[in-house]
Amino acid sequence: MVAPAPVVVSGPQARAPANPATVPGWIVVPLxxxxxxxxxxxxxxxxxxxxWSAWLHFMPHxxxxxxxxxxxxxxxxxxxxxxxxxTVFAALVSVGxxxxxxxxxxxxxxRLAAAGGIMLTANYFLLNGLTVxxxxxxxxxxxxxxxxxxxxxxxxxxxxxxxxxxxxxxPLW
Amino acid sequence: MADPAQDTVSIFDPDQRVAGRARDxxxxxxxxxxxxxxxxxxxxxxxxxRPLSRRIFVLPRVYAGVVFATAGLGQLRASAVWTDxxxxxxxxxxxxxxxxxxxxxxxxSAILTQWWMPHADGLAPVVAWLHLVIGVAxxxxxxxRLAAAVAIVMLxxxxxxxxxxxxxxxxxxxxxxxxxxxxxxRAGRExxxxxxxxxxxxxxGIW
Numbered sequence: 001m002v003a004p005a006p007v008v009v010s011g012p013q014a015r016a017p018a019n020p021a022t023v024p025g026w027i028v029v030p031l032x033x034x035x036x037x038x039x040x041x042x043x044x045x046x047x048x049x050x051x052w053s054a055w056l057h058f059m060p061h062x063x064x065x066x067x068x069x070x071x072x073x074x075x076x077x078x079x080x081x082x083x084x085x086x087t088v089f090a091a092l093v094s095v096g097x098x099x100x101x102x103x104x105x106x107x108x109x110x111r112l113a114a115a116g117g118i119m120l121t122a123n124y125f126l127l128n129g130l131t132v133x134x135x136x137x138x139x140x141x142x143x144x145x146x147x148x149x150x151x152x153x154x155x156x157x158x159x160x161x162x163x164x165x166x167x168x169x170x171p172l173w
Numbered sequence: 174m175a176d177p178a179q180d181t182v183s184i185f186d187p188d189q190r191v192a193g194r195a196r197d198x199x200x201x202x203x204x205x206x207x208x209x210x211x212x213x214x215x216x217x218x219x220x221x222x223r224p225l226s227r228r229i230f231v232l233p234r235v236y237a238g239v240v241f242a243t244a245g246l247g248q249l250r251a252s253a254v255w256t257d258x259x260x261x262x263x264x265x266x267x268x269x270x271x272x273x274x275x276x277x278x279x280x281x282s283a284i285l286t287q288w289w290m291p292h293a294d295g296l297a298p299v300v301a302w303l304h305l306v307i308g309v310a311x312x313x314x315x316x317x318r319l320a321a322a323v324a325i326v327m328l329x330x331x332x333x334x335x336x337x338x339x340x341x342x343x344x345x346x347x348x349x350x351x352x353x354x355x356x357x358x359r360a361g362r363e364x365x366x367x368x369x370x371x372x373x374x375x376x377x378g379i380w
Contacts, residue, residue, distance in 0.1 A: 020224075020227075021226065021227055021228075021363065022224035022225055022226055022227060023224070023225050023227050023230070023357070023358045023359070024223065024224065024225070025223030025224070025225050027225075027354065027357040027358055028225065028354065030350065030353060030354070030357075031350050031351075031353070031354045034339075034340065034346065034347075034350040035350070037340035037341055038340070038341060038342040038346070038347065039342075041340060041341035041342055042341075042342055132236075132239070133239050133240060133243040134240070134243075135240060135244060135344055135348075136344065137342050137343060137344035137346075137347045139236075140236075140237075140240075140344065140347035140348050140350075140351055141342065141347050143232060143233050143236045143351060144233065144347065144350060144351055144354075146232060147229055147230065147232060147233055147354065150229045151225050151229050155223060156223055
């Protein structure tokens with residue numbers, strides 16, 4: 001079988017366009033690494049046996065305190081689902097934050113991690129009852145995670161580059 | 174008229190073999206091609222230079238713009254961030270700076286107490302207008318890099334004044350990360366006025 005002859009591009013076509021519609025993938029790496037610190041940093045009040053038990057005790061009180069300010073349609077979710085199972089949700093939140101933080105740090109299954117992070121931060125945002133135009137670290141982090149999800153940020157300087165080479169069609173990375 | 178997709182991909186893939194597959198993929202992916210030529214094989218082959226559609230970065234640009242503009246408008250009407258009901262914006266700024274003072278980064282403490290706090294009355298309208306102008310510029314995509322750079326400088330000042338770190342879930346850190354991404358992506362060149370400006374003055378660093 002004869003390999004196709006390479007096409008030599010020269011002249012005006014070889015020059016980069018003035019306003020390309022794409023940007024290099026590395027530019028989302030700082031955002032991905034920052035977001036990993038945001039999730040791993042949240043562990044400062046949860047890691048360790050004493051802090052863990054304090055967190056399990058604190059979380060239901062914290063949610064109950066914020067419940068009156070939460071988005072109106074979200075309040076029944078807190079009343080009927082989260083608060084009756086507060087210990088389970090407290091554990092899920094901590095484990096979720098670690099998993100999302102580590103996955104974003106190494107760029108492993110980044111889209112799955114970003115989706116999990118979006119779910120966590122969306123709940124935090126609804127709990128605070130703010131609007132989209134308000135200053136909110138939760139919504140800013142949520143927007144960052146959407147960018148990471150859409151840009152498949154783990155495929156640049158992350159483990160997902162290898163995963164994508166082996167299993168290119170899996171949407172988790 | 175030149176095909177923008179072909180122009181774009183040719184930077185990374187002069188022989189166009191991968192680009193052809195990228196265009197095929199883009200034409201049938203879930204975004205209907207709207208997210209540009211994102212192809213899994215292309216991703217891996219080009220490594221850190223893996224091309225991403227600039228359209229992705231319109232979202233953080235517009236979001237950050239809305240937040241900045243809303244904050245600025247509210248501050249000019251003395252009804253938003255850092256202001257209590259009935260409190261003027263300069264008084265609210267002064268109170269906020271005083272609240273930050275005990276937590277301020279050591280190296281920034283003198284700047285806060287000897288520069289910002291004594292001049293809070295004069296600074297208040299400047300800060301409010303800067304918020305508004307940065308917000309409008311980001312929403313419209315006008316001089317986006319300049320707007321994002323000024324936003325980063327302001328946010329770094331807030332972070333130092335409040336004693337926040339640039340990692341962790343601080344609001345200052347989160348908005349700084351978004352503004353940096355917008356700056357890196359030159360996000361105003363897609364669905365923004367900067368697209369027109371960049372055609373006329375392609376080498377300018379402010380869009």
